[in-house]
Amino acid sequence: MNKLIIIKYGELTTKKGNIKLFIKTLKKNIEVALKDFEYKIEYDNGRMFIFGEELEKMESRLEKVFGIHEIVIGYEFDSIDIEDLKENLKDLIQNEKITAFKVRTKRSYKEYPLTSMEVSRILGGVVLKTIPESIVDVHDPKTFVDVEIRMNKSYIYLDGKSGLHGYPLGVQGKGLLMLSGGIDSPVAGYLAMKRGVRIEGIYFESPPHTSEAAKEKVKTLTQILSRYSGYIKLHVINFTEIQEAIYKNIPKEYLITIMRRMMYRITERIAHKNNAKIIVNGESIGQVASQTLTSMSVINAVTNMPVIRPVACLDKLEIIALAKKIETYETSILPFEDCCTIFVPEHPVINPDLSLCEEYEKLVDFETLLKDAIKNEEVVTIREDDKKFEDLL
């Protein structure tokens, strides 16, 4: 008997054509997540099997890997004989608390003499006999007893833990996430990652108007997000000159619109440079003046790159619930000024006019400023296990 982790794939099993790439990517991501452990990994088109010592600890790491439907700690047996299966199941469940249950049998070895139904029925009898308080309930079971029969191995396991679902990170290529430090953008990043998009971050700082603390906060948020990917590259753009130029030259009510247009321009160029195919951000329809539909279209007009807004249609409370789930909320609500909160006019335009924007932008040589900002970008790679001050602590 071998104790092991069985991984059931998520949505990827429906993607017939790409399944090999999906599984390979998932395997690579799992290897990153389990880099601190000794283990052996085997897989086929239906399951992944992980053998090792510290299964429980590994399991908790796997809970942060996208593309996994379910993670189960189960047992592998060398015999597929029904009498052995009965014995093995009896041994395994002896100390379990089982009430309403259902046995599910999967037989990938089709020459097996019994049908799945027959195996389930026989093994259900074993459960009933071993645990007096158990009852069969095929409609609303509290416990699933899963049995899988392969050519020369069988597997038995009880309930597993739900995985993160989604696609393996990276199968969809890369996106550049605009991170502000607020509640929405980390959630947007998480949701994009869930669909298999590897994320790099871009953050606009405006010292001395924004503080070192605000930047640290964004780095902390990036580190929390990196739990799902191992590492995240963060591009820090010094936005001070552009922001001051806007403040000095542009009518107040258009400050935010033009500022966002500049940010989009920089983001698009950084994305191109880093092979990212999309821009991801935390805009939510109607939340602030720059997120009305008109504002969005005027701001979006500066780029042809797809801009994915995963939280666009969520209510604030729904976004907050997700932020709490991924543990970014507590950091996001730390009160530091960011680029979008300084120089905020009292009455920003909510229906900006595109041609006016274009006129205003001619007032300053923004192209030079944009190039300078991009040239001076600071790039940091933030890792999940980065420990600060390791030498001192």
Next chain:
Amino acid sequence: MIYLDYSATTPVSKEVLDSYIKVTRDYIGNPNSLHSLGMKSNELMKSATKQISEVLDIKTEEIVYTSGATEANNLAIIGYCLKNTRLGKNIVVSKLEHPSIYGICDYLKTQGFTVSYVENTKEGLIDFEDLSKKVTAETILVSIVGVNSELGIRQPLKTLRQIIKKQNENTVLHSDLTQAIGKVNVNLHDVDLASISGHKIYGPKGIGMLYKSEKIQIQPIIHGTEELRSGTPCLPLIIAFSKALRLAITNETKNESVVKLLNDKLTATIAKYPKIMINKTNYSIPHIFNLSLMNIKPETFIHALEKRDIYVGSNTACAKGEISSTIMAIYGDEKRANTSLRISLSHLTSFDDLNKFLYSFDIVYNKLLELGWENE
């Protein structure tokens, strides 16, 4: 030099001192300042606190830095009692506490609190039955030392808390864990409040912490800001403490096994002196070895050893020259309580040092015994 007074204080370990020096030199900003220097200090402090929370398996909000265990004891007991008077005005303490606990009790008596003293068994364990009786509807806090500083008796805190909660579920348990942390495995979830000191775990003096469960409320005893402990955080001490605590806890099992071997040797040798009483019960931890000389004044003995560059303790460094209350509480023998020596061991103690100590001990003992000083 042979130092055998590790329960009084420990030398600061090299890597801890290195951190202390580096932080003092390089992190000059006040963690509360807005600028980047302050920010850097603040980040460092947060990382240290996070590390402590991980090492002790508690939350960062449950950590309050203090100047040491005595202040932590004050903040825990006085802070809790004054905040929760509506729940009752009685506290219960054991007879095996560090002197600072009794000092706190005396203060609380002036504030209208009553103090009950719970009995212990001959083995030094808290008497469960008596504890059930002493905890009443009026009792708001019980304070029981995790490991006693004189005889090293370790208490089953989890069981004690269950007994207390059964009598009165509002009563909280405080434990002074100064002598326990880094020596034996402790689970802070077995108590509601706990005091920890830096200088007993090869960290610097002047730093300690209070663990305060997030479920309970206390009030500050030092007033300033809205914090539980006002004052500019002493960053170098906090960093050094965090490192010392990490080292102490991660190496605990390994260090304990070394100390156990030393203690076995010590016990076997001292047992051969017919007139010496060994003060040790089944619940004593190996780091502390206590004996009563019976016919020799301990001060004289300590000074005689000192001449040979050997340093041991009397009952505790915090109650010099007084009769040992712990030995009285367990053995009820005044002569025994009056003539005790405490030899406290460390993983830093070598067998060679121990042999040299035993050699000197024999000479000094026989010489002083000949003088025939009679303990009054």
